[in-house]
Amino acid sequence: MSGGNTVRTGDGQVRWNPGKSLWFGLVSLVAVVGAVPAFTPSAFALFVGSTVLTLCAGHSVGIHRGLIHRSYRVPVWLEYVLTYLGVLVGLDGPRALVRMHNTRDFQQNEPWCHDYFAHRQPMWRDYFWNLHCRFEFARPFEPRLDAQVEADAFHGFLQRTWMLQQLPWAVLFLAVGGLPWLVWGIFVRVAVSVTGHWLVGYVAHRHGYRGWHNEGAAVQGFNNLLFGALSMGEGWHNNHHTFPRSARLGIRWWELDLGWGFLALLRAMGLATDVLEPGEQSRAHHARPCVLPSSIRPGPDAMVLRCLHPSGRGTPCFDSPCSPLACVQARASRPSRCGLRCPDSPASRFHPKLLAWTRSTWRSS
Template sequence: MDESNDPHAVNSLVAEDADASAGMVRWDPLHSLWNGTMLLATLALALPLFTWGAFLMFLLTTGAGLLLGHSVGFHRRLIHGSFECPLWLERILVWVGTAVGISGPFWMVRTHDLRDWAQRQPVCHDYLAHRRPMLIDAWWQMHCRLQLAQPPRFDLGRIGRDSFYVFLERTWMLQQVPIAFLLFVAGGWSWVAWGICARITASVTGHWFVGHLAHRIGPQTWLVDDAGVQAHDVPWAAIPTMGEAWHNNHHAFPDSARIGLYPGQSDWAYRFILLLQALGLARSIRTPEPLATRKALTPAAPTATVQDHAQLSAS
C-alpha cells in the first residue's frame, strides 16, 4: 500500500480494465455460516442468560472494539493511512479490529477498497451501492459476495507481506478463543454469550445497517463529482460508530483522520488519535483543512458553501 500517492486514491486497488457494474452475487459460505451462527447463538444463549453485568461488559467490549480496532486500527490507519504510529501499536490496533469479528484484515481492506473505488465510478453494481431494499441488501452484505465479471486486482503492499497480518487473516475466527476463555473465567457462560456472540452480531449487523443508510438517505454537505454513488451522514449513529457515521464527510475527504468535521459532529476515534499524539504515539495526522478547495467536490447546498468552509478552517 503506497501511502505516498494521492491520499484520495483507493490505495490497494489496481483498476486496469476493471468494470464495477457487471457481476453476480454469490453465497459466501464462510462469512454466512459465521454470521448466522453468531446470530443464532445470541438468540438461543445470550438472551436467556442475560445479566446486567454481562450486558455492561457487552457494551464496553463492543465500544472498545469499534473505537480502537474497527475505526482507528482498520479504517483510519490500515486502510487510509491517515496517521502514522509505531508498528507495534498498529499491530495491536489491527488485532483489536480483527477481534471485532467481522473478518480478517486483508478481507476488510479489499472489501472497503472495492466499494470505495466502485462508488466513484459513474455506474456500479447494486451490491456495491447498497441500492436494493433493506432485507435483500442485508442478505447480500452479510451472507454473500460479489463476483465481478472484470474485477480489479489488489496490491496490499507492506501489510500484505506482514507475517502478523497474514496470521490474523488465516486465524481471524480463532482470535475469539482466548477472549472467550477470559470471559468465561471472569463471568461464566453469560459473559461468553454476550461478550462473543452478541458482540459480534451487533458489530456485523451495525456495520451493515449504518453502511446501508449512509448510501441512501440523510444529510449531505458535499457531492463528489462524477461519482455514481453519493454518501449521506447518519447523525444518530455518530457515537456508536465512533465518528464513522459522518459518511458524507468521509467521501469528501477520505484520507482525513478527522471525520466529524463540523460543530456538533462527535468523533471519538479522532479524539483518541489526538490522545495518541499527545502521548508521542501518533504523528503526521491528516486533516481536511488544506483540502477544503478540492476540485472534485461540489457543495450539496450552495448557500452553505462559505459557512462550511469557514467552519472547517476554524475547527
C-alpha cells in the first residue's frame, strides 16, 4: 500500500505455488541425485545438444523474439516447430509464458515495481520466489495478451499439455540410451534450463553495463558479458529494454548472440521475413542514451560500466541516469554520492583495463 488507502498497480503478495514448486522440485531432485551416477559421454552430448536447441531455437527465438515480441515473421508450420521446442525447455506453456512476460515488462516499466518482478531481493529468496511461487495482485491486473496465441488451437494444446511433452522424448531416450540418456536428456536439461532462465534474468537486472536509460521505469536492464554470451543473447538486457521489438539482442561486435545467428540463417534461407533490428521502429519510446561525463569521449558504442558496491550489489557511484565511468578516473579524489569511494570497490582494480579496452573500441568504431 502507499499514500493511505491507495493501491498501486504492482501491489500484492508472493504466494507459494504448489504445482509449480512440485514440478521444478522433482525435476531438480532427480537431476541432482542422478546426474553423476548416470553420467556418460553420450548422455552429456545429448544434454548439451538438446539444451542449446531448445533454449536457442525454441525459447529465445521461437517464444521470446517470436510469440512475445513479434520481431519477425515465419510460416505457421515453422512457428509451431519453434514454439514446441520452446515448450520443451520446461518453463510453461506458450500462453502462460506470453502473459508472464508481458506482466513483468509492464510492472518493470512502471515508476514502482514489486521486488518479485524487480529482482531486488537476495539471490536465494529471488530464486525461491520465481521458481516456486506466484504473485497475487492486490487488485485485478490483466496483462497485454496476444490474440493470435490466445485463439490458436495448437498453442492451446501446448498450454494444456506442456509438462506431458517431455514424455515422448523420455520414452525415446530411455529406449535408445538407457537411464543415462533419460536423466541427462530430460531431468538435467530441464533443471539447468529453468534455473538458468531465472539466473540470467536475475543478473541482467542487477549487474553489467548499459548505454541507455529507460526514463520512468523502476527497473533497468544491463548487458552482462558472461551471461549475454551463454544465454543465446538474452543477457544483453539493456539492449533488449531499449529495443524490445528488435530480433537482434547483441548489438556491439563483442555481444555474442546465438539466437540472432540462428534467425539470420532462417532469413538467409527465406524462412524469416520482416526481421526487426535495433532502430527507431523497435526502440522503446522512453529510452534515452546515457549521459557520459565530459572527461570521456562518447562514441556510437559508448559503454557505461557500473562501479560495484563492496557488498556485491551494483550501486551507482554518482547520481546520473547511468553509472558513469567517471568513478574510474576520479576515484582517488572524488567520493561517490552514495557515500562510497570507488577505491573501496572490489571491482575497481579491474576498471582501468576495462576503460582502456573500451576507449580503444570507440576509436576503432
